[in-house]
Amino acid sequence: MKLYDRHKADKAGDALFKSVSYFFALSVILLMSLIFIVLIKESWLSLKTFGFKFFVSSDWDPVNGSFGALPAVWGTVVSSLIAIVIALPVSLGIAVFLTEMAPKPLKGPIGTAIELLASIPSIIYGMWGLFVFAPLLSEYVEPFLVDYLGFIPLFRGVPMGIGMLPAGFILAIMIIPFISSVARDVFLMVPSILKESGYAVGATKWEVISRVVIPYTKSGIIGAVILGLGRALGETMAVTFVIGNSHEISLALLNPATSISATLANEFTEAVEDLYLSSLVELGLILFAITFVVLALAKLLIKRTALEGGRR
Amino acid sequence: MNLHYLTRKAANIMALTASALSAAFGIAFLFWILKDVLVMGLPAINASFFTELPAPPGTEGGGLANAILGTFMITVIATAIGVPAGILAGTYLSEYGRKSRVADTVRFISDILVSAPSIVIGVFVYAILVRPFGGFSAIAGAVALAIIMLPVVTRTAEEMLKLVPNATREAALALGAPHWKVTVHVVYRGAIRGITTGVLLAVARVSGETAPLLFTSFNNAFWNFKLTEPTATLTVTIFNYAMGPYEDWHARAWGAALLITSVVLLVNVFARVILGGRSAQ
Numbered sequence: 001m002k003l004y005d006r007h008k009a010d011k012a013g014d015a016l017f018k019s020v021s022y023f024f025a026l027s028v029i030l031l032m033s034l035i036f037i038v039l040i041k042e043s044w045l046s047l048k049t050f051g052f053k054f055f056v057s058s059d060w061d062p063v064n065g066s067f068g069a070l071p072a073v074w075g076t077v078v079s080s081l082i083a084i085v086i087a088l089p090v091s092l093g094i095a096v097f098l099t100e101m102a103p104k105p106l107k108g109p110i111g112t113a114i115e116l117l118a119s120i121p122s123i124i125y126g127m128w129g130l131f132v133f134a135p136l137l138s139e140y141v142e143p144f145l146v147d148y149l150g151f152i153p154l155f156r157g158v159p160m161g162i163g164m165l166p167a168g169f170i171l172a173i174m175i176i177p178f179i180s181s182v183a184r185d186v187f188l189m190v191p192s193i194l195k196e197s198g199y200a201v202g203a204t205k206w207e208v209i210s211r212v213v214i215p216y217t218k219s220g221i222i223g224a225v226i227l228g229l230g231r232a233l234g235e236t237m238a239v240t241f242v243i244g245n246s247h248e249i250s251l252a253l254l255n256p257a258t259s260i261s262a263t264l265a266n267e268f269t270e271a272v273e274d275l276y277l278s279s280l281v282e283l284g285l286i287l288f289a290i291t292f293v294v295l296a297l298a299k300l301l302i303k304r305t306a307l308e309g310g311r312r
Numbered sequence: 313m314n315l316h317y318l319t320r321k322a323a324n325i326m327a328l329t330a331s332a333l334s335a336a337f338g339i340a341f342l343f344w345i346l347k348d349v350l351v352m353g354l355p356a357i358n359a360s361f362f363t364e365l366p367a368p369p370g371t372e373g374g375g376l377a378n379a380i381l382g383t384f385m386i387t388v389i390a391t392a393i394g395v396p397a398g399i400l401a402g403t404y405l406s407e408y409g410r411k412s413r414v415a416d417t418v419r420f421i422s423d424i425l426v427s428a429p430s431i432v433i434g435v436f437v438y439a440i441l442v443r444p445f446g447g448f449s450a451i452a453g454a455v456a457l458a459i460i461m462l463p464v465v466t467r468t469a470e471e472m473l474k475l476v477p478n479a480t481r482e483a484a485l486a487l488g489a490p491h492w493k494v495t496v497h498v499v500y501r502g503a504i505r506g507i508t509t510g511v512l513l514a515v516a517r518v519s520g521e522t523a524p525l526l527f528t529s530f531n532n533a534f535w536n537f538k539l540t541e542p543t544a545t546l547t548v549t550i551f552n553y554a555m556g557p558y559e560d561w562h563a564r565a566w567g568a569a570l571l572i573t574s575v576v577l578l579v580n581v582f583a584r585v586i587l588g589g590r591s592a593q
Binding site: 010011013014016017018020021022023024025026028029031032034035038039041042089090091093094096100101112114115116117119120121122123124125126127128130131132173176177180204205206207209227230231233234235236237240241261264265268269280281284285287288291292295296299 | 320321323324326327328330331332333334335337338339341342345348349352397398400401403404405407408409414415417418420421422423424425427428429430431432433434435436438439440459462463466490491492493495496513516517519520521522523526527530547550551554555562565566569572573576577580581584
């Protein structure tokens with residue numbers, strides 16, 4: 001009888017433990033849905049007032065209660081693209097160095113150093129960008145850019161060290177560790193027999209990398225890039241310090257701009273009117289939706305490389 | 313023919329040099345940033361930095377004791393909420409629903425939430441915990457950080473639990489132990505090192521977060537021991553001080569930056585080297 005009781009207690013314990021862990025697993029899905037629902041509810045006023053105009057208007061006038069997302073979305077997208085353009089070649093270089101070139105005793109420490117770069121809080125990047133990097137840029141780099149590359153409209157603007165280009169650069173430094181560690185991991189998935197076949201027919205190291213490793217890992221690399229893009233789009237602190245907070249759209253990358261996250265960080269606690277607050281939440285909703293799509297895409301692509309790895 | 317070999321060789325050397333240079337570039341920035349944080353932060357670190365309340369700009373002395381306590385308090389509460397929830401969710405993924413559709417969805421959503429913009433999490437918590445309850449509070453900040461921790465801990469816990477060999481589970485089950493006892497006494501014990509590493513990395517990550525705290529725990533110039541009041545944290549203090557116009561604010565911001573960076577890096581190095589675990593991401 002006693003044994004039977006214990007059996008019953010064990011059964012109850014099992015059911016309880018399973019349902020508790022099931023509940024917490026579901027809580028992740030619940031949380032994601034709740035975030036979307038709450039953001040939509042809170043931005044309802046702005047959604048109703050501006051409708052589609054919110055996405056195409058470049059007005060940002062808290063005094064008259066007229067808001068448009070375009071400058072912030074533009075800044076978010078452009079600064080992230082700049083970051084990717086700078087970070088992609090550097091990260092691929094790092095991944096190549098770590099997987100194909102570095103002598104064994106160096107691989108570990110250098111890999112760890114790069115990963116440590118990823119763990120530094122983003123506010124440190126932003127602060128360092130503002131106090132150390134921006135003065136250097138405005139003194140030496142940006143006047144040079146304006147003088148010699150100023151014939152390209154992109155390289156015009158006020159050489160203050162604060163603006164779209166510096167923000168993109170700081171973001172690039174921030175996402176390099178993410179992209180390079182994912183790229184390293186997908187490079188390691190290339191079966192060595194493929195590389196060895198390349199070397200056996202007399203290919204140089206670079207030929208093996210560019211014609212065997214990179215084509216083989218293409219979708220994984222694209223996934224890594226999109227993952228970095230997702231990080232860059234949502235980053236707040238590294239951007240807020242150096243982007244300059246100006247709701248003007250300008251092609252000249254040296255001019256101050258703003259991004260969704262920077263707008264939120266600077267204005268959210270100051271927004272007292274309902275419409276103002278609601279418009280800011282709608283910006284947050286747009287950012288959340290963009291990063292959701294981008295990250296989902298990255299995840300699918302990385303998964304595909306892992307699946308196709310053995311087949312091609 | 314000779315030229316053909318030469319160009320191939322030259323391309324090879326150039327490409328490999330470029331790769332080595334990019335690695336050097338990445339590492340150079342790491343050391344450059346760390347050097348500046350150290351050089352600018354060190355002068356601000358003294359006994360009063362750890363023991364006194366912030367002084368008004370222009371006056372000597374003063375510290376960030378309240379912000380240090382605030383960061384500690386909020387991180388501890390966030391860990392207390394996020395870690396058990398994450399470990400249990402990870403347990404479901406690894407022990408019960410390995411191949412179920414629910415588990416796949418949870419994995420997918422977790423991976424997205426891990427990189428979701430943290431400032432939006434701040435906006436979300438503002439809407440559910442700050443406005444309805446009439447003000448910024450330490451607990452709202454802690455909940456925001458716990459939300460950021462949840463997916464990280466979930467995925468790490470799952471990965472680490474999966475590493476425990478099935479034979480171990482079967483051996484314990486064969487002795488007649490119920491599934492939950494097997495999980496708690498056998499599987500958890502086998503994965504404890506990996507899970508600890510993952511938890512430490514998650515704690516390090518959220519303790520350096522700023523964006524989700526801006527509209528949740530906000531800031532406070534004084535001591536605060538109540539969970540329902542606005543609370544100063546090191547990161548939000550850095551943000552306010554660095555954006556401010558005063559030189560001595562900047563100096564203290566660098567001091568705070570040095571403190572938080574060293575703690576985060578030390579925890580990371582500790583987690584990686586001492587516990588010998590692989591990175592959580």
